[in-house]
Amino acid sequence: xxxxxxxxxxxxxxxxxxxxxxxxxxxxxxxxxxxxxxxxxxxxxxxxxxxxxxxxxxxxxxxxxxxxxxxxxxxxxxxxxxxxxxxxxxxxxxxxxxxxxxxxxxxxxxxxxxxxxxxxxxxxxxxxxxxxxxxxxxxxxxxxxxxxxxxxxxxxxxxxxxxxxxxxxxxxxxxxxxxxxxxxxxxxxxxxxxxxxxxxxxxxxxxxxxxxxxxxxxxxxxxxxxxxxxxxxxxxxxxxxxxxxxxxxxxxxxxxxxxxxxxxxxxxxxxxxxxxxxxxxxxxxxxxxxxxxxxxxxxxxxxxxxxxxxxxxxxxxxxxxxxxxxxxxxxxxxxxxxxxxxxxxxxxxxxxxxxxxxxxxxxxxxxxxxxxxxxxxxxxxxxxxxxxxxxxxxxxxxxxxxxxxxxxxxxxxxxxxxxxxxxxxxxxxxxxxxxxxxxxxxxxxxxxxxxxxxxxxxxxxxxxxxxxxxxxxxxxxxxxxxxxxxxxxxxxxx
Numbered sequence: 226x227x228x229x230x231x232x233x234x235x236x237x238x239x240x241x242x243x244x245x246x247x248x249x250x251x252x253x254x255x256x257x258x259x260x261x262x263x264x265x266x267x268x269x270x271x272x273x274x275x276x277x278x279x280x281x282x283x284x285x286x287x288x289x290x291x292x293x294x295x296x297x298x299x300x301x302x303x304x305x306x307x308x309x310x311x312x313x314x315x316x317x318x319x320x321x322x323x324x325x326x327x328x329x330x331x332x333x334x335x336x337x338x339x340x341x342x343x344x345x346x347x348x349x350x351x352x353x354x355x356x357x358x359x360x361x362x363x364x365x366x367x368x369x370x371x372x373x374x375x376x377x378x379x380x381x382x383x384x385x386x387x388x389x390x391x392x393x394x395x396x397x398x399x400x401x402x403x404x405x406x407x408x409x410x411x412x413x414x415x416x417x418x419x420x421x422x423x424x425x426x427x428x429x430x431x432x433x434x435x436x437x438x439x440x441x442x443x444x445x446x447x448x449x450x451x452x453x454x455x456x457x458x459x460x461x462x463x464x465x466x467x468x469x470x471x472x473x474x475x476x477x478x479x480x481x482x483x484x485x486x487x488x489x490x491x492x493x494x495x496x497x498x499x500x501x502x503x504x505x506x507x508x509x510x511x512x513x514x515x516x517x518x519x520x521x522x523x524x525x526x527x528x529x530x531x532x533x534x535x536x537x538x539x540x541x542x543x544x545x546x547x548x549x550x551x552x553x554x555x556x557x558x559x560x561x562x563x564x565x566x567x568x569x570x571x572x573x574x575x576x577x578x579x580x581x582x583x584x585x586x587x588x589x590x591x592x593x594x595x596x597x598x599x600x601x602x603x604x605x606x607x608x609x610x611x612x613x614x615x616x617x618x619x620x621x622x623x624x625x626x627x628x629x630x631x632x633x634x635x636x637x638x639x640x641x642x643x644x645x646x647x648x649x650x651x652x653x654x655x656x657x658x659x660x661x662x663x664x665x666x667x668x669x670x671x672x673x674x675x676x677x678x679x680x681x682x683x684x685x686x687x688x689x690x691x692x693x694x695x696x697x698x699x700x701x702x703x704x705x706x707x708x709x710x711x712x713x714x715x716x717x718x719x
Contacts, residue, residue: 255599255600255622255623256599256600256622257622259600259620259622259637259640260598260600262279262282262283262642265596265598265600265601265642266278266279266644268596268597268598269594269595269596269597269598270592270594270595270597271593271594271595271646272591272593274556274648274649274650275646275647275648275649276646276647276648276649277594277644277645277646277647278355278644278645278647279356279642279643279644279645280300280348280350280355280356280357280615280643280644280645280656281300281348281356281357281641281642281643282640282641282642282643283620283639283640283641283642284639285348285357285360286302286304286346286348286357286360286641286642286643287304287306287638287639287640287641288304288305288306288308288619288637288638288640288641289302289303289304289305289604289617289618289619289641289643290303290304290305290308290370290371290604290617290619291303291370291371291372291373291383291420291421291422291604291605291617292373292605292607292615292617292643293373293374293375293380293422294375294609294610294682294686295347295375296375296662296663296664296665296686296689296690297657297662297663297664298609298610298656298657298662299347299348299349300347300348300349300357300615300643301345301346301347301348301363301373301375301380302345302346302347302348302373302617302643303343303344303345303367303370303371303372303373303382304343304344304345304346304641305343305369305370305371306342306343306344306638307341307342307343307367307368307369307370308369308415308626308636309415309416309626309636310415311341311368311369311385311412311415312341312342312368312369314339314340314341318337318339318340318341319340319341319366319368320334320336320340320341320366321366321367321368321384321387321389321403322341322368322384322386322387324408325386325387325405325408325445325446326445326446327405327445327446328404328405328406328444328445328446328470328472328473329404329470330392330402330403330404330469330470331402331403331404332401332402333400333401333402333403334366336365336366340365340366341366341367341368342365343365343366343367343368343369343370343384344362344363344364344365344366344367344370345362345363345364345365345367345370345373345380345382345391346360346361346362346363347359347360347361347363347398348360348643349361350655350656350657353654353655353656354654355645355654355655355656357643361398363380363391363393363398363399363400364380364382364391364400367382367384368384368385369384369385369412369415369418370382370383370384371383371384371385371418371419371420372418372419372420372421372422372432373422374422374423374424374430376424376430376689376693377390377392377693378392378393378394378693379391379392379393379400381406381422381430383410383418383419383420383422383432385410385411385412385418385419386408386409386410386411386412387405387406387407387408387410388405388406388407388408388410388419388462389403389404389405389406390403390404390406391403392404404470405445406462406473407442407443407444407445407462407473407475408442408443408444408445409440409441409442409443409449409452410434410438410440410442410455411438411439411440411441411456412438413437413438413439414435414437414438414484415626416435416484416501416625416626417434417435417436417437417438417484418434418435418438419432419433419434419440419460420432420433420434420486421433421485421486421487421488421498421546421605423488423489423490424685424688424689425461425490425494425496426490426494426688426719427494428463428692429461429462429463430461430462430463431459431460431461431478431488431496432459432460432461432462432488433458433459433460433485433486433487433488433498434455434456434457434458434459434460434485435456435457435483435484435485435486436456436457436482436483436484436517436518436519436520437456437484437519437520438456439454439456440452440453440454440455440456441453441454441455442455442460442475443475444472444473453475453476453477454477454523455475455477456520457480457481457482457483457484457485457517457518457520458477458478458479458480458481458482458485458498458509458515459477459478459479459485459488459496459498459509460475460476460477460478461475461476461478462474462475462476477523478496478509478511478512479496479509479510479511479512479513479514479515480513480514480515480522480523480524480527481507481509481513481514481515481516481517481522481530481531482498482500482503482507482509482515482516482517482518482533483500483501483502483503483517483518483519484500484501484502484518485498485499485500485501485507486499486501486544486545486546486604487499487544487545487546487547487565487566487605487606488547489547489548489549489563490549491549491551491561491578492549492551492561492681492714492715492716492719493715493719494719495508495510495585496508496509496510497509497547497549497563497578498547499544499545499546499547499565499566500533500544501518501542501543501544501545502518502542502543503516503517503518503533504516504532504533504535505533505535505538505539505544505565506533506534506535506544506547506563506565506576506587507533507534508534508584508585508587510583510584513531514527514530514531515530515531515532515533516530516531516532516533517530534578534584534585534586534587535576535586535587535588536586537588537589539567539570539572539574539589540567540569540570541567541569541570542569543567543568543569543624543625544565544566544567544568545566545568545603545604545605546565546566546603546604546605546606546607546616546617547563547564547565547566547606548563548564548606548607548608548614549561549562549563549578550562550563550564550608550614551608551680551681551716552608552609552612552613552614552679552680552681552682553612553678553679553680553681554611554612554613554648554651554680555612555613555614555648559575561578562575562576562577562578562590563575563576563577563578563587564576564593564606564614565606566603566604566605566606566616567603568602568603568604568619568624569624571595571596571597571598571599571600571601571602571603572592572594572595572596572601572603573592573593573594573603573606573614573616573646574589574591574592574593575589575590575591575592575593576588576589576590577589577590593614593646594616594646599622600620600621600622600640601618601620602618602619602620602621602624603616603617603618603619604617604618604619605617608680608681608682609645609656609682610656610657610662610680610682610683611645611647611655611656611657611680612679612680612682613645613646613647613648613651614645614646615643615644615645616643616644616645616646617641617642617643618641618642618643618644619641620637620640620641620642621636621637621640622637623636623637664683664686664687664690665690665693667687667690669691669694669696669699669700669703670703672687672690672691672694672700673687673691673700673703673704673707675687676688676704676707676717677707677717681716684716684717691704
């Protein structure tokens with residue numbers, strides 16, 4: 226009944242919002258035949274001075290649902306073949322599922338012929354022509370994987386019911402060990418699984434989560450009753466020590482919204498999320514309790530729920546991916562703007578954020594990208610190593626699994642595209658700041674200098690590299706000098 230209930234709520238809410246200020250574009254209904262990557266790119270419209278380039282497409286990538294980069298500027302992607310139902314295989318054929326009894330590292334299991342189909346791949350442009358030419362499968366056998374981020378010698382993956390870490394000890398792009406960091410993540414609505422992993426400026430791992438999936442997040446081995454209720458909003462987690470197998474802690478950073486699928490922060494560390502069905506954009510402060518699509522906040526004394534920061538509506542209900550642009554490559558009038566993917570409208574909207582007291586107001590500027598193609602499903606929009614916006618395109622005829630169920634063929638299993646929106650006068654085709662980029666090999670002083678880089682991707686990756694370095698004491702003095710310099714702006718100090 227849950228999918229029908231979710232669909233009914235979607236339709237009801239859309240009708241209620243019709244009286245608001247709605248900004249509708251020229252939408253293109255999905256045709257029965259998917260445009261080729263070349264045809265899809267030719268259909269796209271972007272503002273003057275920009276152009277769209279394709280980094281990867283099927284069969285190099287299929288069913289992409291989450292992406293991130295490592296310290297070398299290589300793109301890591303979760304391919305979600307088990308969406309939306311999850312694998313029908315029994316528990317003993319789900320190598321990374323089942324009950325988590327401890328949070329210790331385990332050797333990688335031997336995989337049988339029948340395993341869940343979700344996996345993590347690495348895409349790389351080895352000849353610097355701007356297109357992926359190398360694909361590596363890092364790990365497979367996942368079930369309903371929905372989030373990924375690199376860190377601590379491997380990758381963190383959100384795969385219900387666990388937050389997993391896969392460790393690559395020898396750098397051969399194959400995991401050598403795995404562990405369950407946290408458990409208790411629900412799967413009642415597979416549109417609303419834990420998603421959008423982001424390393425925050427404070428070193429915590431941030432994530433978002435939908436309202437109709439009920440999680441009780443806890444450490445492996447803890448009773449469910451001791452878990453944190455997490456059913457809408459932003460959560461965050463961190464290790465309690467620098468020990469490799471040390472325990473992690475979790476907390477709800479901000480409660481509310483609907484199905485947030487996208488999380489980012491600005492140059493001052495303010496967090497924002499994109500949401501679905503209800504208002505599409507929220508500024509979320511720590512401890513804040515915000516309006517919801519359904520259910521009730523955990524705190525029974527939250528008498529007035531905080532609102533969104535928008536008064537306008539775009540077409541329909543589903544938004545995914547958000548990026549507060551700080552990449553240093555686009556014109557100055559885009560910096561600090563929010564770029565939000567609209568799955569139903571087949572577009573990327575650019576919105577202007579203006580401080581208002583302790584929060585912001587968000588107003589529309591333009592459609593930064595309009596696909597003019599009903600198969601375009603922008604699930605994630607992020608600033609890449611080159612300082613340009615990268616867009617992960619699920620590429621499906623249907624925006625939601627409820628729609629796909631009306632067709633015997635169901636969800637598309639063959640397609641996926643990664644787009645870059647670059648400047649037309651950019652003649653370099655490289656997708657990284659340096660062709661030999663490797664931030665983990667930089668000396669400490671160079672990493673501290675990178676905290677002043679014009680591209681937020683470089684700043685954030687340098688900060689993460691400093692967090693992971695074993696000789697952190699060497700960084701204290703140069704970081705103090707940087708922080709105390711009056712010439713530095715907020716983004717460098719952050």
